[in-house]
Amino acid sequence: MLSLGQDEIAKYPFLADAGQYLKDKGFTLEQFGTDPDLKELITKAYERIQVAADGKIYKSDLIGDQVSKEAALPREVFSFLLAIVLLKLSGMHTLIKRFALAEARRAEKYLEKDLANISDESKKQLAIRVIDDLFSVQIEKLDDYFVIPVSDYLKHSINFHEREWKLINRHVENGQVFLTPHETVRLIRKELGTYINAKIVNAKTPTMIPGFEDSVNKLVMLSKKFSTFTVTTGEYPPCIKHAIDILEKGENLPHSGRFMLATFLLSKGQSVQQIAPLFKNAPDYNERVTLYQLNHLAGTSGSGTQYSCPSCEKLKTQSLCFATSECEGIITPLQFGKKRK
Amino acid sequence: MKETDIKFLESAFKKYYFEQFNLIRVPERTSEREFGYQKFNSGMTRHISVKDDKELHLLLMQNVPSDVYCSNAYYSFPNLPMNEKDWKEADLIFDIDAKDLNLSCRTNHTLSVCNDCSEISNNSEKCLKCNSTKLEKKSVPCKNCIDASKTEVLKLSEILINDFSINKDNIQVYFSGNEGFHIYVYNTQFQQIGSRERSELVDYIMFNGAIPEKFGMKKFKPNRNSFPDFDESGWRGRFSKYVYGSKSKRSKIISELLSNGYSSFQKTLDDVSENIGAKIDPNVTMDIHRIFRLPGSINSKSGLTKIHCKNLEKFDAYIDSSFLSDDTVEVLANCPIEFKLKNKKFGPYHNEKVSIPTFAAVYMICKKLATIA
Numbered sequence A: 001m002l003s004l005g006q007d008e009i010a011k012y013p014f015l016a017d018a019g020q021y022l023k024d025k026g027f028t029l030e031q032f033g034t035d036p037d038l039k040e041l042i043t044k045a046y047e048r049i050q051v052a053a054d055g056k057i058y059k060s061d062l063i064g065d066q067v068s069k070e071a072a073l074p075r076e077v078f079s080f081l082l083a084i085v086l087l088k089l090s091g092m093h094t095l096i097k098r099f100a101l102a103e104a105r106r107a108e109k110y111l112e113k114d115l116a117n118i119s120d121e122s123k124k125q126l127a128i129r130v131i132d133d134l135f136s137v138q139i140e141k142l143d144d145y146f147v148i149p150v151s152d153y154l155k156h157s158i159n160f161h162e163r164e165w166k167l168i169n170r171h172v173e174n175g176q177v178f179l180t181p182h183e184t185v186r187l188i189r190k191e192l193g194t195y196i197n198a199k200i201v202n203a204k205t206p207t208m209i210p211g212f213e214d215s216v217n218k219l220v221m222l223s224k225k226f227s228t229f230t231v232t233t234g235e236y237p238p239c240i241k242h243a244i245d246i247l248e249k250g251e252n253l254p255h256s257g258r259f260m261l262a263t264f265l266l267s268k269g270q271s272v273q274q275i276a277p278l279f280k281n282a283p284d285y286n287e288r289v290t291l292y293q294l295n296h297l298a299g300t301s302g303s304g305t306q307y308s309c310p311s312c313e314k315l316k317t318q319s320l321c322f323a324t325s326e327c328e329g330i331i332t333p334l335q336f337g338k339k340r341k
Numbered sequence B: 001m002k003e004t005d006i007k008f009l010e011s012a013f014k015k016y017y018f019e020q021f022n023l024i025r026v027p028e029r030t031s032e033r034e035f036g037y038q039k040f041n042s043g044m045t046r047h048i049s050v051k052d053d054k055e056l057h058l059l060l061m062q063n064v065p066s067d068v069y070c071s072n073a074y075y076s077f078p079n080l081p082m083n084e085k086d087w088k089e090a091d092l093i094f095d096i097d098a099k100d101l102n103l104s105c106r107t108n109h110t111l112s113v114c115n116d117c118s119e120i121s122n123n124s125e126k127c128l129k130c131n132s133t134k135l136e137k138k139s140v141p142c143k144n145c146i147d148a149s150k151t152e153v154l155k156l157s158e159i160l161i162n163d164f165s166i167n168k169d170n171i172q173v174y175f176s177g178n179e180g181f182h183i184y185v186y187n188t189q190f191q192q193i194g195s196r197e198r199s200e201l202v203d204y205i206m207f208n209g210a211i212p213e214k215f216g217m218k219k220f221k222p223n224r225n226s227f228p229d230f231d232e233s234g235w236r237g238r239f240s241k242y243v244y245g246s247k248s249k250r251s252k253i254i255s256e257l258l259s260n261g262y263s264s265f266q267k268t269l270d271d272v273s274e275n276i277g278a279k280i281d282p283n284v285t286m287d288i289h290r291i292f293r294l295p296g297s298i299n300s301k302s303g304l305t306k307i308h309c310k311n312l313e314k315f316d317a318y319i320d321s322s323f324l325s326d327d328t329v330e331v332l333a334n335c336p337i338e339f340k341l342k343n344k345k346f347g348p349y350h351n352e353k354v355s356i357p358t359f360a361a362v363y364m365i366c367k368k369l370a371t372i373a
């Protein structure tokens, strides 16, 4: 792990070890619920989530790059750590996603500023190391640009569908791609969001702490605004419907989800040509690649092996299962809706 | 194909595999590769693993395959079914084929073989004898095709070396055994990238998807300053060399481009891609599970060997890849176009019995232009 200075933790609070940080500062979570001065920070944390839920970026007390007040820095970090505690206590996944996304955008701004910093070499080095540590992307400074190996660039750029991100529209030299600080950070946007999201999802959920209840309840209310997903009955199992929903909304369906959907529909006798249009809305849609992958799964190209639809158990571990009572007793989505003897 | 023809081809291939085994070597990291083969008139056998040259030799002698393949990918368990193989990485591969180059010579030496009545006609849509549309296109050697393919190989290598900084020694060029070249690229930063990334590399190499902004033409308030210089590196440089023609014409051409406007510039980009992009087969490069013709093996489309081109410029495809014997055989030949193999001219033959060397007989039989008499 990186060793971070006070102002760096404030900028990139997701890099801190929460428990350790509190201990170092001499606090316990309970104190935040009872001490009237500290309790204010819970309100701050709630606001931080609220801003994120509205799709905005939390405006910090940090002004520009400067350390404004001695006290402001720890408060920044606390509001972030407490926000996570509140989110975990509320258990609201839609809020966690939105929060992670907004925090990623916030960090993005700082990373970009640090990369472009010409007066303070150490700030730039830290940003470079954050990017390397978190995303294994090795960037190097070359004159006014940052360069990264073409192969690393491709791993990230294939998630963008704007043509300007195509390799052909990039300055490529010596096996490296040249990027501005803005582009460098933009390149890892998705991974940054995923990283923060995973960090929150994987954090332990504490038991309710006295003094936290109000804010947690308010969060549950807040999240109602965003839960639009309803399960309807019909011929397809909930997991498949959910996947189709995501694609229709133009959101990103993970690879495992695409695998499930494609193998399911192929097993139901649909052709590669029928299935391919489903993926048209995906943010990273590429016709040639989609057809290649579908043909590969269908066994009509290359290997000749037809892949089968994963089991419900497997899908559960991949968080793709949205079981309803109708799913009872089946072991693969293919059995959904079939009468059993 | 007739039983007698298959027997003949098998014995010719077997002799080659027996006598020329030094030409057929297992690739490096053999035990991580998947092998496969096909026999005449039958399907593909794959998911095979091979330990060393000896084992490969045995496989060839026992099965006498028409074609032999080996993966460019490395697996933990190459002999297991595809989803259990555990893919590790794959060499970059490229296929350049004369038939994809839109060459004008193609019509002159492409024949249509009717699958229903075996009638052979000059490249047509329908069988002239029975009107069947089940035609197989067969092409006989042409120097122009090989020269044009070589040019594409050079374009590709130039991009790999200059833009991707790939060491020349890590690029190996093979004649495919028919009408094109296979290029292998080893030990690069690209070993572990997947097919979506490879598809992006393909677009880069073929000059697909370029946008005007990147090549100097802005949508709003375009100006001369952003246009590439003649000596720039990478695609901006290649583009300007092609479009300006010479340094001195740069200024004049830029004025023209500016006055023609943005959408016309986009069209220019799309048009020049045909000329400056390297014409590779996208499907081969992006396929990370492919088994690709094994170097040193015979290509059953021609009876010629897929062979390493140590010196591409001097390489003569129709001399340097023919290793079958000179023993004379009698065939019934129906090949209305003259061709040259091992420096000897053959044909044209119009449904006639001729005595010719084995290598030429195999060549025509593989193309369904002759049968054993």
Ligand code: SF4
Residues within 6 Å of the ligand: A237, A238, A239, A240, A311, A312, A313, A315, A316, A320, A321, A322, A323, A324, A327, A330, A331, A332, A333, A334, A336
């Ligand atoms: S139980 Fe099976 S069929 Fe039902 S939602 Fe979960 S994975 Fe799909």
Ligand SMILES: [Zn+2]
Residues within 6 Å of the ligand: B114, B115, B116, B117, B118, B119, B127, B128, B129, B130, B131, B132
């Ligand atoms: Zn016919």
Ligand SMILES: [Zn+2]
Residues within 6 Å of the ligand: B103, B105, B106, B109, B141, B142, B143, B144, B145, B146
């Ligand atoms: Zn030709």
